[in-house]
Amino acid sequence: MKSNTFSCLLLLGLLVSQGVKGAEEFVVRDIQVKGLQRISLGTVYNYLPVNVGEKFSLNNVSPAIKALFKTGFFKDVSIEREGSTLIVNVVERPSIAKIIFEGNKDLSKEDLTKALDKIGLSEGKIFDRQILDKVEQELTRQYLSHGKYGLKIKTDVSNLTRNRVGIHIKISEGRVTKIKEINIVGNNAFDDKTLLGKFELSTSNLLSFYTKNDQYSKQKLSADLETLRSYYLDRGYINFSVESTQVAITPDKKDIYVTINVKEGDVYRLSKVKLAGNLVVAPDELIKLVSVGPEEIFSRKNATETSKAIQDRLGDEGYAFANVNMVPEINEAQKTVDMTFFVDPGKRVYVNRINMHGNAKTRDEVLRREMRQMEASWASSSKIERSKTRLERLGYFESVNVETPPVVGTADQIDVNYTVVEKASGNLSAGIGYSQVQGIVLNANISQDNVFGSGKRVNLAFNNSDYLTNYQFGFFNPYFTVDGISQGYNIGYAKRNAGAVNIANYSTDIFNAGINFGIPLNEFDQIRFDTDVKHTTLKTNDYSSQQINQFLEEEGTNKFWTFGQAVSWTHDTLNRAIFPNKGGQQRLSGLVMIPGSDLEYYKVGYRHQHYFPLAKDLTFKLNGEIAYGGSYGDTQGL
Secondary structure, three states, X not given: OHHHHHHHHHHHHHHHHHHOOOOOOEEOOEEEEEOOOOOOHHHHHHHOOOOOOOEEOHHHHHHHHHHHHHOOOXXXXXXXXXXXXXXXXXXXXXXEEEEEEEOOOOOOHHHHHHHHHHOOOOOOOEOOHHHHHHHHHHHHHHHHOOOXXXXXXXEEEEEEOOOEEEEEEEEEOOOOXXXXXXXXXXXXXXXXXXXXXXXXXXXXXXXXXXXXXXXXOHHHHHHHHHHHHHHHHOOOOOOOEEEEEEEEEOOOOOEEEEEEEEEOOOOOEEEEEEEEEOOOOOHHHHHOOOOOOOOOEOOHHHHHHHHHHHHHHHHXXXXXXXXXXXXXXXXXXXXXXEEEEEEEOOOOOEEEEEEEXXXXXXXXXXXXXXXXXXXXXXXXXXXXXXXXXXXHHOOOEEEEEEEOOEOOOOOOEEEEEEEEEEOOOEEEEEEEEEEOOOEEEEEEEEEEOOHHHOOOEEEEEEEEOOOEEEEEEEEEEOOOOOOOOEEEEEEEEEEEEHHHHOOOOEEEEEEEEEEEEEEEOXXXXXXXXXXXXXXEEEEEOOOOOHHHHHHHHHHOOOEEEEEEEEEEEEEEOOOOOOOOOOEEEEEEEEEEEOOOOXXXXXXXXXXXXXXXXXXXXXXXXXXXXXXXXXXOOOOOOO
């Protein structure tokens, strides 16, 4: 054994003495690198800890070799000396030419590729055989999150030309391991059905094929445990804790059993609620925001909402970085809690600049006129958020985000940055069809909700069939005045031939023109005035109904001029103009054909709709409408 050790040391000494001939120190006049294929010469020079003109000796060999090995680019490095020239010999590690996945069904190639890229394995990168162990670990982690516990992975590496390798990953996903049972141990106040009903994870049910809620995931279980904690903390169990969790899988890896051990503790009630700290807003005003009171059961949710309400109120006064912390003082003997909200308003800040980003098509002024927060004024969190909502309501953007970064070098200024993602605001459609009733149907529609980025709206529509010929043009300017008064007008022609489709034996020709103005009363209310002029010609024949002929006989003409005046009030709190999911809209309207019209009638109506967000992609809409109309004056009936 000693002789072998001596031989190794002797060989190492010979290699070093041959690698750098002469142990004396010398000045490097040139550096040559041999063996490079893909790695650039500059990269080697950048990592090599010696430059031309510097002194080099045997003591520098080991640090130089280690520095190049540390890059991970090379699997072998040696250094030689020829006169005053330093020669660096390298053997590059192969690069990854391709990665092939086989057998993956539940996870796409893109998902697996992203997962491997996170651990440094992707096409074009340097291949390190040691990373193959991480491949199996990462892919196993990905599949475990999808409930696949019977996973098998085999990795093959093949050598290719030009110092490249191909990696073939064979995956046997196995069947999904499903949750057979979830047990909660230690719960006395609430039964398992109540608590498990709050969980995302569940045993198999009729919808599990879609929701996948019976597939175990560590992340989902953690989220469910937090839901469980919140449920108890919101009902006074301030000392509630999850003692332990056990997850057991059957030997055949088909079923999972989850056991959750909890300690409920006692129910605590509030004895006192008070404010402390720097109360820059009147305490009487802040105390109104407190949604909890003495003798009530402690609720973390209510306490959090109170902290948020106080923080928002301070934010409206310019304290954008205010902190409100709830500190409970627990009396174990009486099972009560004294709750104190400590207010730290921070410094009052004002807005330096409001910046718009992402509006390549929409003019800056279109966005800025929606701002409720002004530059050089105290920052208001509600005004900043309301400005964001107004941008969303325009309908020009897929998304609107707002950030309020502090201005560098100041302690009392912020910038407000709105970032929008524009979407197509124009629409062009045309169609041709055939109906047994209407014959050949032609239609075309051109609309632009944001003409040249100005925020103005234009639409032109055309329809033609045996029953209907229709031409309509409309224009709307939401900011006819700088104060937000809107103006719109329309003009059109419509001809309907009911006889052509065997509905009735008459036809109408209608020319119409109208103008409207909208006057904002406040942030959410508007009054609109519409004036409309319409000329209608009603044509009959020998087969027309008795009611129509009698109506024309009573009126004494088949041509009618009507002058309509409408007034409507709208209260609108919708968060978006298109596909809203929160807020509501009320509209009260009245229409009258003013005296002097050939037809005199009126109509009143009320409509209410409200949207309730139930989940991220689920909204409940409540809608109701009522209307009444009648004739007056010389018009007997319609």
